Amino acid sequence: xxxxxxxxxxxxxxxxxxxxxxxxxxxxxxxxxxxxxxxxxxxxxxxxxxxxxxxxxxxxxxxxxxxxxxxxxxxxxxxxxxxxxxxxxxxxxxxxxxxxxxxxxxxxxxxxxxxxxxxxxxxxxxxxxxxxxxxxxxxxxxxxxxxxxxxxxxxxxxxxxxxxxxxxxxxxxxxxxxxxxxxxxxxxxxxxxxxxxxxxxxxxxxxxxxxxx
Amino acid sequence: xxxxxxxxxxxxxxxxxxxxxxxxxxxxxxxxxxxxxxxxxxxxxxxxxxxxxxxxxxxxxxxxxxxxxxxxxxxxxxxxxxxxxxxxxxxxxxxxxxxxxxx
Numbered sequence: 001x002x003x004x005x006x007x008x009x010x011x012x013x014x015x016x017x018x019x020x021x022x023x024x025x026x027x028x029x030x031x032x033x034x035x036x037x038x039x040x041x042x043x044x045x046x047x048x049x050x051x052x053x054x055x056x057x058x059x060x061x062x063x064x065x066x067x068x069x070x071x072x073x074x075x076x077x078x079x080x081x082x083x084x085x086x087x088x089x090x091x092x093x094x095x096x097x098x099x100x101x102x103x104x105x106x107x108x109x110x111x112x113x114x115x116x117x118x119x120x121x122x123x124x125x126x127x128x129x130x131x132x133x134x135x136x137x138x139x140x141x142x143x144x145x146x147x148x149x150x151x152x153x154x155x156x157x158x159x160x161x162x163x164x165x166x167x168x169x170x171x172x173x174x175x176x177x178x179x180x181x182x183x184x185x186x187x188x189x190x191x192x193x194x195x196x197x198x199x200x201x202x203x204x205x206x207x208x209x210x211x212x213x
Numbered sequence: 214x215x216x217x218x219x220x221x222x223x224x225x226x227x228x229x230x231x232x233x234x235x236x237x238x239x240x241x242x243x244x245x246x247x248x249x250x251x252x253x254x255x256x257x258x259x260x261x262x263x264x265x266x267x268x269x270x271x272x273x274x275x276x277x278x279x280x281x282x283x284x285x286x287x288x289x290x291x292x293x294x295x296x297x298x299x300x301x302x303x304x305x306x307x308x309x310x311x312x313x314x315x316x
Contacts, residue, residue: 009214016224023228023232026235026244027231027234027235027251035244039250042228042251046254049224053221053262053264054265055264055265061279061282062257065282066282070250070286073290074243074246074247074289077293077296080297080300081296081297096238097238100233100238103233104234105230107230107233108227120218120267121267133272137275140271141276152283152284155284156283156286159291163291164294166294167298
């Protein structure tokens with residue numbers, strides 16, 4: 001075992017430990033903000049595993065898209081729905097969690113026996129490709145995967161339009177209908193709260209705006 | 214001793230099982246979406262492992278992983294929009310109270 005293989009084994013062990021621990025934290029922690037940040041840790045660890053698998057482009061895309069976009073989007077959603085509510089405890093919660101854990105452990109045992117029993121005809125000495133993986137992926141995108149590549153852009157457009165339509169407000173805020181407003185007090189129409197005056201002598205305006213909702 | 218395909222497959226299986234556990238047991242709707250992301254990442258890990266060990270020349274598994282990442286991003290956007298819409302209507306994110314369509 002030379003040095004490169006030792007480094008690979010050690011980094012694989014570290015990354016997989018980080019990934020499993022962070023994934024367990026995502027599922028098991030009660031504070032959901034911690035879960036969201038640990039989800040970022042899972043994505044970073046998986047990106048490191050991709051680098052171990054000679055996939056530099058997908059590792060960079062993983063960091064950019066998952067950590068940069070999806071995780072930030074999830075954090076935004078958590079901040080938007082951050083009502084501290086204590087869920088009413090169910091009567092059969094323990095039974096449900098126990099049964100689910102049993103089923104998941106059984107599924108893991110089944111999958112691992114299948115993985116270990118199947119003789120994969122793997123070329124264990126993975127041949128490093130001479131050309132970069134970016135070049136190869138680009139060739140795939142523009143030759144034999146051209147139609148799915150273009151359809152992915154259409155899918156992203158549809159998802160963007162659908163997300164905007166689903167998440168927009170159903171009514172216009174009344175601030176737009178008042179003819180002239182000197183001091184704009186920033187407020188969310190669906191979540192009234194105590195208004196903080198933007199300028200100290202604008203208390204009359206805020207008191208009149210405070211009792212609508 | 215060298216990195217084997219089985220290591221990555223076992224890791225993907227463990228991540229998938231953790232994701233399914235979170236998907237079923239969590240009460241918060243945003244945590245359900247996070248569990249779905251875990252599931253998709255487990256599948257991606259399998260794709261990348263097979264792509265590296267069984268198909269090192271034509272790396273089609275990486276192409277599939279890029280497509281899965283795209284669909285996952287779209288799914289996260291639409292799913293979080295649905296969660297926000299439900300939160301506006303029902304004023305909660307508890308999965309046990311989303312029973313409008315139950316008989």
